Amino acid sequence: MPAGDEAHLHAATSPRKRPSDAGDGGAGSQSQTKRPRPKSLMACEGCRQRRSRCDLIDRHGCHRCKQLGAPCSFLSGDEAAGVVGAAADVDLGASPLRVGLAVPESSSILTRLARLETILANSSQPGGSAGSGGPPLDHTAREASPSNDGLPMLNASSPNRAPGPASTPATPYIHVPALSPSTVLSTQREAEGRDQSWYLEQADPETYGLILRGMKSKGEHGLKDPVAEGVITAGQAEAAYQLFKHHCSRVFPYPSFLLTRSRLPSHPLLRSAILLYASRCTLLVTPFTATQIRQLTANVVDNLVAYHRGCRPSMESILAGLILSLLPHGRVQEGDDGYDLDPARMIGMAIGQMREMGHHAFVDRLLDSLQSGMDPGLVSGQLDSMRLQMAVMTRGVWSNISRCPCSEIPTTLNDAHEKLLHLMAHGPLAADLDMHLILEQACLRPLLDLSKQWLQLEKIRQPAATELARGNSIVTSTRQELDTVRAYMRQSASHLDSMPYLLCQTTYWQWWVAMRSIWFAYRLPAPLVTESIMLEWLQGLQLAGRASGEMIALCLDEEWDIALYPKAIGTAIVLCYLALSTAIAHWQHYHRDQPLPEVLKVMDRLVAIETYIEANCPALSSMLERTRNSLDEYRQSLAAQQANAEELAQVVSFDIGFLGGMLGRDGDVPAAGDVFDPFASLEYWWNNQLEQPVWDP
Numbered sequence: 001m002p003a004g005d006e007a008h009l010h011a012a013t014s015p016r017k018r019p020s021d022a023g024d025g026g027a028g029s030q031s032q033t034k035r036p037r038p039k040s041l042m043a044c045e046g047c048r049q050r051r052s053r054c055d056l057i058d059r060h061g062c063h064r065c066k067q068l069g070a071p072c073s074f075l076s077g078d079e080a081a082g083v084v085g086a087a088a089d090v091d092l093g094a095s096p097l098r099v100g101l102a103v104p105e106s107s108s109i110l111t112r113l114a115r116l117e118t119i120l121a122n123s124s125q126p127g128g129s130a131g132s133g134g135p136p137l138d139h140t141a142r143e144a145s146p147s148n149d150g151l152p153m154l155n156a157s158s159p160n161r162a163p164g165p166a167s168t169p170a171t172p173y174i175h176v177p178a179l180s181p182s183t184v185l186s187t188q189r190e191a192e193g194r195d196q197s198w199y200l201e202q203a204d205p206e207t208y209g210l211i212l213r214g215m216k217s218k219g220e221h222g223l224k225d226p227v228a229e230g231v232i233t234a235g236q237a238e239a240a241y242q243l244f245k246h247h248c249s250r251v252f253p254y255p256s257f258l259l260t261r262s263r264l265p266s267h268p269l270l271r272s273a274i275l276l277y278a279s280r281c282t283l284l285v286t287p288f289t290a291t292q293i294r295q296l297t298a299n300v301v302d303n304l305v306a307y308h309r310g311c312r313p314s315m316e317s318i319l320a321g322l323i324l325s326l327l328p329h330g331r332v333q334e335g336d337d338g339y340d341l342d343p344a345r346m347i348g349m350a351i352g353q354m355r356e357m358g359h360h361a362f363v364d365r366l367l368d369s370l371q372s373g374m375d376p377g378l379v380s381g382q383l384d385s386m387r388l389q390m391a392v393m394t395r396g397v398w399s400n401i402s403r404c405p406c407s408e409i410p411t412t413l414n415d416a417h418e419k420l421l422h423l424m425a426h427g428p429l430a431a432d433l434d435m436h437l438i439l440e441q442a443c444l445r446p447l448l449d450l451s452k453q454w455l456q457l458e459k460i461r462q463p464a465a466t467e468l469a470r471g472n473s474i475v476t477s478t479r480q481e482l483d484t485v486r487a488y489m490r491q492s493a494s495h496l497d498s499m500p501y502l503l504c505q506t507t508y509w510q511w512w513v514a515m516r517s518i519w520f521a522y523r524l525p526a527p528l529v530t531e532s533i534m535l536e537w538l539q540g541l542q543l544a545g546r547a548s549g550e551m552i553a554l555c556l557d558e559e560w561d562i563a564l565y566p567k568a569i570g571t572a573i574v575l576c577y578l579a580l581s582t583a584i585a586h587w588q589h590y591h592r593d594q595p596l597p598e599v600l601k602v603m604d605r606l607v608a609i610e611t612y613i614e615a616n617c618p619a620l621s622s623m624l625e626r627t628r629n630s631l632d633e634y635r636q637s638l639a640a641q642q643a644n645a646e647e648l649a650q651v652v653s654f655d656i657g658f659l660g661g662m663l664g665r666d667g668d669v670p671a672a673g674d675v676f677d678p679f680a681s682l683e684y685w686w687n688n689q690l691e692q693p694v695w696d697p
Contacts, residue, residue, distance in 0.1 A: 004324060004370075009430050013587075017140075022569055027463040028447070043062075044061075044062050044065060044073060045072075045073050046062075046064070046065050046068075046070050046071065046072055046073075047062060047064055047065070050064075052064055060142050065619060075540045107403070109612060120339070123183050127492050142362065153439070185677070195273075196521070205474065207293060213315065214561075221521070222303075222305075222306030222307075222309060222311065223268035223269055223303050223306050223307070223311060224268060224270065224272075224299055224302055224303060224306070225266075225268045225271060225272075226268075226275055226295075226296060226299045227271070228486045229299065231292060231295045231296060232287075232288065232296070233293055233297055236288065236292075237264050237271070237275060238243060238263065238264060238284040239287045240264075240274070240275050240278035240279070240287050240288070241263070241264040241274060241275075241278070242289070243278045243281065243286075244274050244275075244277055244278040244281065246277075247277075247281035247564060248277060248281070248323070248326070250497050250498055250500070250501060250561070250564065251326055251498055251501050251564065251565070252322070252323075252391065252393070252433075252436075252498070253431070253432040253433050253436055253496065253498050254315070254319075254327060254387070254388065254433050254495055265316060266313070267316035267317070267320070268303060269303045269307060269311075269316070269317050269320045270316040270317065270319055270320040270323075272299050272303050272320075273319075273320040273321075273323045273324050274320075274323060275296055276296050276297060276299075276300050276324070276327070277323055277324075277326070277328075277350065279292075279293045279296055280327060280328050281328055281564055299488050300324070300341070301341075304349070307349070308349075313352075313353035313354075313356045313357050314353070315385055315388065317349075317353055318350045318353050318357075318388060318392060319350075319388060320350075321346050321347060321348075321349040321350030321351075321353070321392070322346075322347065322350050322391060322392050322395060324341050324343075324346040325344075325350070325395055325399060325566075326343075326345040326395070326565055326566060327341055327343070327566070327567075328564045328565060328567075333423045337663060341565065342696060343402065343529045343566060343568075344399040344400065344402075345398045347392065347395050347396045347399050348396070349393045350396075351392060351393070351396055354389055354393075357391060358393050359666045360463075362382070362620065363386070363417060363420065366379065366382055366383075366386060366420060367416055367419055367423070370420070370423050370427070372545045375426050376424075376428060376429045377428075377429065380429060383424055383429065386424075387424070387431065387433050387434070387437070388419065390413055390417055390437055391433065391437060393412055393413055393417075394412055394413070394437060394440050394444070395409060396410070396412075397409065397412045397444060398440075398505070401447070401509070401512060402566070402567075402568035409447055409448055409451040411448065412441065412444055412448075413441060418441065421434060421437055421438060421441075422438070425438060432495075432497070432498070434494055434503070435492075435496060436493075436496060436498050439488075439489055439493055439502050440502070440505075442485045442488070443482065443485055443505065443506050444508060446481040447478070447509060447513075448568045449478075450474060450478045450513060450516075453470075453474050454471070454516070457471060462598070464532075464533065464534050465532035465533045467537070467631065468533060468536035468537060468539075468540065469536050471517045471518060472536060472538070472540050472543060474517075474540050475513050475514055475516075475517045475540070475543055476543070478513050479510050479513060479514070479543075479547070480508055482509060482513075483510075483511050485506060486507070488504060489502055489503060489506070500560065500561070501565060503554075503558060503632075504554075504555075504558070504560045504565060504569060505569075505615075507550070508551070508552050508568070508569050508572055509578070510547055510550070510551075511547045511548065511551045511572055512572075513547075514540075514543050514546075514547035514548075515544060515547075515682065517540045517543065517544070517677050518540055518541065518544050541678075541679065542599060543662055544579075544580070544679055545580065545583065545599040545600070545678070548575075548576035548580055549576075549580065549599060549605070550578055551572065551573065551576050552573065552576050552577065552580075552602065552605050552606070552609045553602075553605055555573055555609065555612070556605060556608055556609060556612060561615040562613070562616060562617045562620070563616055563618075563619065570613075570617055570619070570620050571620075571623070573613070573620075574613070574620055574623050574624055574627055575682050577606055577609055577610065578630065578631070578682070579626065579678040579679050580600065580602055580678070581606055581608060581627075581631050582602055582634060582678045583678040584596065584600050584603065584606075585631065585634060585635055585638065586638070586678070587600060589638040591692055597676040611625065677686070
């Protein structure tokens with residue numbers, strides 16, 4: 001072995017020494033103590049890249065490299081630092097390829113291969129490390145032989161090479177599941193085909209915001225600023241922003257956004273969401289024309305499609321999703337082509353971004369910090385972010401209830417969230433949003449308890465009168481709990497600008513609970529309907545009728561701003577009008593000689609709510625007109641039946657107290673098909689209206 005190689009091998013295997021603290025000969029003494037060598041010089045180049053232990057068996061290759069059939073080379077300290085010879089041009093600090101992402105382009109692969117060849121060539125020069133003596137790398141074979149994890153293998157042309165472990169990146173990347181090149185290309189083609197029609201027709205609210213997120217870019221690529229695009233002017237945007245702050249605070253009192261910022265935010269998606277909300281939150285004053293409103297709606301949809309293709313998540317886009325889920329009905333202009341910005345889909349977008357940003361990872365840490373006595377002012381930004389995230393989670397539950405009155409309600413905030421919320425509400429940096437969220441949680445607790453009880457009832461395969469009676473008692477108790485919450489709101493939260501909205505929302509939930517009991521009765525098999533089942537069924541109808549009348553009465557007495565509130569509330573009011581009007585028409589036809597029962601003595605309120613809707617929420621006028629047509633058709637069918645005296649003579653009264661003549665025939669207990677249920681068609685109306693555009697044509 002040459003002397004230079006022996007010295008280099010000795011330097012690579014022997015630890016260095018440093019001067020002793022005990023003074024063995026002074027500063028110039030040769031007596032030194034041992035100290036460990038740098039880790040970068042204790043392993044070969046291949047083992048350092050694989051982050052595996054190197055045994056330094058000899059100069060011609062370590063044991064691991066021999067097993068893998070990979071070239072093994074050693075670099076001196078200067079070469080490893082990149083300051084000697086041609087090795088100074090080699091980027092040894094380049095970031096490694098991420099495992100599981102798409103295969104890089106051929107040019108980048110060839111560049112890295114050239115760098116590796118330079119290192120190996122320099123190591124075989126005099127004064128450097130001896131090379132392995134193997135053949136040069138075959139670029140073609142390397143590109144043609146991908147490894148199992150989707151990345152190319154080194155020296156894949158060697159027939160005796162055993163598959164080695166996947167290289168671990170030097171930086172702590174989050175693990176991403178591996179995607180084959182064909183999967184990546186097919187996914188990219190799917191992303192290119194997703195346009196407005198895909199968004200409007202096929203996007204799943206449960207997974208919206210979670211698709212193609214592994215391919216997201218590092219910025220807001222594709223988002224369009226409505227001001228920069230020339231849709232509106234900067235002056236119009238600032239005026240609309242002030243209008244937005246005034247109206248949005250009545251539904252969502254977020255202080256750090258609504259009070260501390262004086263100018264419109266610059267994030268394109270958040271800006272377009274704010275401007276669209278401002279175009280719909282008022283009837284009398286608007287800074288936009290009808291054409292600009294249509295262009296703003298199209299701009300929001302374009303930005304949503306761009307986000308879905310891969311814009312990075314941020315707190316601004318989370319807030320934009322929340323604002324879009326709170327869109328009111330707004331104005332109606334002739335010729336507008338409306339887009340249905342589904343609240344469940346919009347809040348799903350915000351929740352998906354929160355999952356990507358790991359909002360749940362620091363809830364416990366933030367709670368521990370506040371409980372240990374930390375000054376909240378040091379983490380005011382984190383507290384504002386947590387307020388926004390808890391508002392999004394609560395809104396997600398609300399949108400699920402509004403979209404479909406199902407039995408299983410997703411859980412909302414956990415114990416850590418609630419403890420943190422109470423600490424913020426009673427701390428020095430308390431905000432109106434804290435009390436707003438606490439009251440929403442107070443309303444959700446009875447609904448979550450209701451959900452658990454309904455799930456137990458629905459597990460019964462053949463429900464009978466006992467299950468219906470249990471369901472009616474659950475409805476009664478839940479409505480009483482919500483009445484208590486409503487009274488607490490009036491007493492403790494009268495200072496909140498959003499209190500009228502919270503009262504309206506609580507009343508909506510009371511109506512929804514009663515409707516849930518009615519729809520449960522539809523699961524009953526018709527042959528098993530007995531007199532006891534009929535009595536409990538009609539008792540549920542009576543609860544639903546009373547809840548509908550109370551909702552209309554409170555809307556008129558408290559003057560709900562239904563044009564500003566979310567779409568489901570206005571839909572529910574119109575359905576209450578439809579059910580009660582149909583029930584009154586039925587009673588007056590079959591029991592014209594009897595007075596109306598107490599629950600149906602609401603004719604004056606029905607006329608008043610009809611006028612109220614026309615004056616305050618023109619966006620509901622189309623649904624209201626369809627409701628009138630349906631009532632006219634039903635009255636015409638009753639008049640046709642009255643012309644047939646024989647059929648009218650067969651009608652026998654079945655006095656239950658609510659809608660007493662339920663078409664009982666021949667004196668028997670009426671069958672399931674003979675019971676007049678004024679709420680039977682509401683499920684169709686509900687689904688139809690929620691699928692209609694927010695802006696009715």
